[in-house]
Amino acid sequence: MTKTNLLQGKKGVVLGVANKRSIAWAISKGMSDAGAELAFTYQNEKLKGRVEDLVSTLPAECPLFPCDVTDDEQVAALGEGLSRNFGSIDFLVHCLAFANREDLECGFSQTSREGYLLAQEVSSYSLTAVSRMAAPLMKDGGSIQTLTYLGSERAVKNYNVMGVAKAALESSVRYLAADLGEKGIRVNAISAGPINTLAARGISGFTDILGQVAERAPLKRNVETEEVAGAAVFLASDLSSGITGEVIYVDCGYNIVGL
Numbered sequence: 001m002t003k004t005n006l007l008q009g010k011k012g013v014v015l016g017v018a019n020k021r022s023i024a025w026a027i028s029k030g031m032s033d034a035g036a037e038l039a040f041t042y043q044n045e046k047l048k049g050r051v052e053d054l055v056s057t058l059p060a061e062c063p064l065f066p067c068d069v070t071d072d073e074q075v076a077a078l079g080e081g082l083s084r085n086f087g088s089i090d091f092l093v094h095c096l097a098f099a100n101r102e103d104l105e106c107g108f109s110q111t112s113r114e115g116y117l118l119a120q121e122v123s124s125y126s127l128t129a130v131s132r133m134a135a136p137l138m139k140d141g142g143s144i145q146t147l148t149y150l151g152s153e154r155a156v157k158n159y160n161v162m163g164v165a166k167a168a169l170e171s172s173v174r175y176l177a178a179d180l181g182e183k184g185i186r187v188n189a190i191s192a193g194p195i196n197t198l199a200a201r202g203i204s205g206f207t208d209i210l211g212q213v214a215e216r217a218p219l220k221r222n223v224e225t226e227e228v229a230g231a232a233v234f235l236a237s238d239l240s241s242g243i244t245g246e247v248i249y250v251d252c253g254y255n256i257v258g259l
């Protein structure tokens with residue numbers, strides 16, 4: 001992405017880097033190129049080394065915190081760590097989701113109670129949990145953003161329980177935007193087209209989805225992670241100061257197509 005100074009003087013945290021293909025990593029590079037100071041989280045010890053290696057390639061030193069979003073203590077500790085390192089923050093990027101693999105393969109009616117609740121907890125409730133943690137740190141207002149997918153509003157084969165979690169996530173974006181707006185905090189979602197990442201490979205038939213989108217999307221191709229990063233930089237910047245509670249599609253136009 002072209003270097004800009006759109007985020008010069010802004011500080012924020014990115015949740016959801018797992019490897020170099022992660023959407024969160026493309027967003028981080030875009031934000032770093034735009035002049036932002038970044039902090040990162042990693043889900044568990046297994047991912048820590050990989051996230052450390054990636055983060056060390058950025059020009060500035062970035063604090064790193066453990067944060068499994070199902071653990072309230074880790075979310076609280078993240079808030080304390082950010083406060084200690086940065087004092088205040090300007091943006092938070094929530095770029096994570098999880099569902100059991102078997103729930104992304106079976107007929108939707110076979111979804112277990114446990115699998116349903118797990119997908120909701122990690123992929124949807126976590127946005128509310130981290131927004132509550134971040135809001136007091138956004139002393140001059142701020143931007144919270146999350147990643148969603150069209151499977152929230154259309155029945156996409158095998159997306160199943162994750163589609164229901166994304167529907168709850170998008171609704172949470174609107175309720176959080178309404179709640180936090182008076183503090184100058186904006187909350188938005190980017191609905192990205194399919195991208196070949198670790199999480200996406202858990203969805204059975206994902207390669208077929210990529211092929212169909214490339215054939216039918218108005219731009220006749222799949223979206224690049226850098227294009228998602230561009231929207232994320234815009235949403236964290238003052239250029240988007242009047243936008244909140246929105247779902248912005250970065251999907252080469254696929255969502256507008258009927259037959």
Ligand code: NAD
Nearest residue numbers: 016017018022023043068069096097147194195197198199
């Ligand atoms: P990814 O596998 O690179 O990232 C998923 C991240 O979720 C990982 O970093 C993982 O550590 C994190 N995570 C899972 N459970 C967690 C937990 N309990 N606590 C903390 N972190 C946890 O895949 P990605 O495709 O970059 O996914 C990022 C986001 O983008 C997800 O919300 C995904 O649904 C969304 N999205 C992806 C696509 C796509 O096609 N790849 C399309 C639209 C939206």
